Amino acid sequence: MTGQTLVKVGMADLNIAIEGAVLKTTGLGSCVGLTLFDPQCRVAGMAHVMLPSSDIARESQINLAKYADTAIPELLERMQAAGARLTRLEAKMAGGAQMFALGGSDTLRIGPRNVESCTAILGRYRIPILSADTGGNYGRTVEFDSYKGILVIRSVQHGVKEI
Known part of the structure; x- marks a missing residue:
């Protein structure tokens, strides 16, 4: 994906891309x-979701991009303002790893809970998840092409894959 505009999305951040930006x-x-992704008008959005629910927020001014339940609606709003239509959107996701071997406590299952929360919220909006590379116990870096709709996933342990 060379020669294209790169739009960085930090941790607990979200952004949109148009005109083939990555x-x-x-x-x-x-x-x-x-x-x-809206494949018709080629508007793409990405959220780097850290936690499943804003119910656990402790900050006085909430970072909407940090939580699945606030990041997805915010991303949808920005994408629609750029011309995307909710009925045409498709989702792909990666991450949600269980990075540490811990006991059975549900509060420590952050990765799986992030995936479950994103899946449930997308279901409420009737946005299909076309593909996902989630789980495991390893980190990932992802790039999404706003022209082709391809998600490239890189990891040290598993190399490069496209979904």
């Missing part, structure tokens, strides 16, 4: 890199 985020461990 969205990129690094450091996906338990976080989920969620992409949305």
